[in-house]
Amino acid sequence: MFQAPRGTADLLPEEQKYRRYIESRAVALAQSYGYGRIDSPVFEDAGLFVRSVGEGTDIVEKEMYTFEDRGGDLVTLRPEGTAPVCRAYLEHGMHNLPQPVRMYYFCPVFRYERPQAGRFRQHHQFGVEVLGDPNPAVDAEVIELAWRLMHSLGLTDIRLFVNSIGDKESRPAYVQQLKSYYSERYENLCGDCRNRLDRNPLRLLDCKVLGCRAMGEEAPRSVDHLDPDSLDHWERLKSYLSAMQIPFEVDHRLVRGLDYYSRTVFEIQPEEAGAQSTICGGGRYDGLMEQLGGRPTPGIGFGSGLERLTLNLKRSGVEVPDLPAPSYLVANVGDAARLPALELASRIRQAGAGAILSSGTRALRGQMRQANALGIPYVVILGDDEIGRGEVVIRDMETSTQQTIPTAEFLQSLASDY
Secondary structure: OOOOOOOOOOOOHHHHHHHHHHHHHHHHHHHHOOOEEOOOOOEEEHHHHHHHHOOOOHHHHHHOOEEEOOOOOEEEEOOOOHHHHHHHHHHOOHHHOOOOEEEEEEEEEEOOOOOEOOEOOEEEEEEEEEEOOOOHHHHHHHHHHHHHHHHHHOOOOEEEEEEEOOOOOOHHHHHHHHHHHHHOOHHHOOHHHHHHHHHOHHHHHHOOOHHHHHHHHOOOOHHHHOOHHHHHHHHHHHHHHHHOOOOOEEOOOOOOOOOOOEEEEEEEEEOOOOOOOOOEEEEEOOOHHHHOOOOOOOEEEEEEEHHHHHHHHHHOOOOOOOOOOOOEEEEEOOHHHHHHHHHHHHHHHHOOOOEEEOOOOOOHHHHHHHHHHHOOOEEEEEOHHHHHHOEEEEEEOOOOEEEEEEHHHHHHHHHHHO
16 A cells, blocks of 8 residues: 655644644735745756755755756756745846745645654745835844744744844954864764864854864853944844844844854744754845845845644644534435435535535435534535425534525525625
8 A cells, every 4th residue: 555655644634724824824925024925846957946045954965856867967956045035036037026035835845754753754934025225124023923823823832033243354263263173072972963064154053963062162162253234233133133022032043044044033933852853944145136046135044844834733732723514414305306405416516505415325314414413503404305495404503403594595594694
């Protein structure tokens, strides 16, 4: 028997309400901030992610699904959402639009990694990107959007962590100090961090191994090595967040996992934090457009995994509304009423209400049980007598009461209600 591939999951009908709930809240909030939706291809030229995400990252080295297609092109299933949006910005000349350009998206993301709670090899993200404005007020707006989204979903026991990792001018001196610090502790580093020491020293701070995490607590801090412009950006961002009454904590180990980040980085985590607890993360990437062949264009955004959000909604006991269900089940008494029942169900739907046709091989009692099992509040009963008189019987399943009314009157009442 075939099963879903390891690290993937079927989103069954009973689970859909969580996904639709998150999507509806996210769309409403993003649109209120002036964001428009963008959808990019599931796969892209492999070079897009090697150039943007960085050759020394775990994503490029270990996790990307990259293959040669039948035309001989090397393509990659999307491992993150930012680079494709930036590619689209450049390809479609969005620099000609009023700046900044605000976009949001929902997309599947593919990473070959060890499956765990809330993290799959195929997972889904909601993300936003703002392109064309370097002002820290934009950083504050993006962080506010992420913070408000979590609260609108009902996730209130959360913490916001922020940091500044500087820019390409100020970072080299900091990275050199970081390398010196960790070189003195080389023997205590895990295998991955020993490789990162030369190839991507900033990622040393991001290691989840306990011993490396402890070393990271005492490591040189990026905010102590900011140039004047980056320091001004950092101080203004903190003042804006305070003015917006958004509580935050400075985490000097926070660097995020992608090479393109600069200056502002942030994460939102639940109070009950674990090794893979981040429910939203992002930051600024002012040099990314240049890496992709475009002219200098500042940008900032975030991504939030829908599976991990769903997991936290359940853990937090958030009451998520059920999806709309049919209001009517059309039951027929006798085989001769089957065709008229089918036609009536269709007319109910055309009037704007939800309806399903019962399993006609069952007796009337069995059709009533079907309505109860499906949680349908009303049963429309149609038999030979009702057909002959042009009437229907409407049974309220909650009160077990019923009334007989003309079919035309019933359909007219639906049309006025819906």
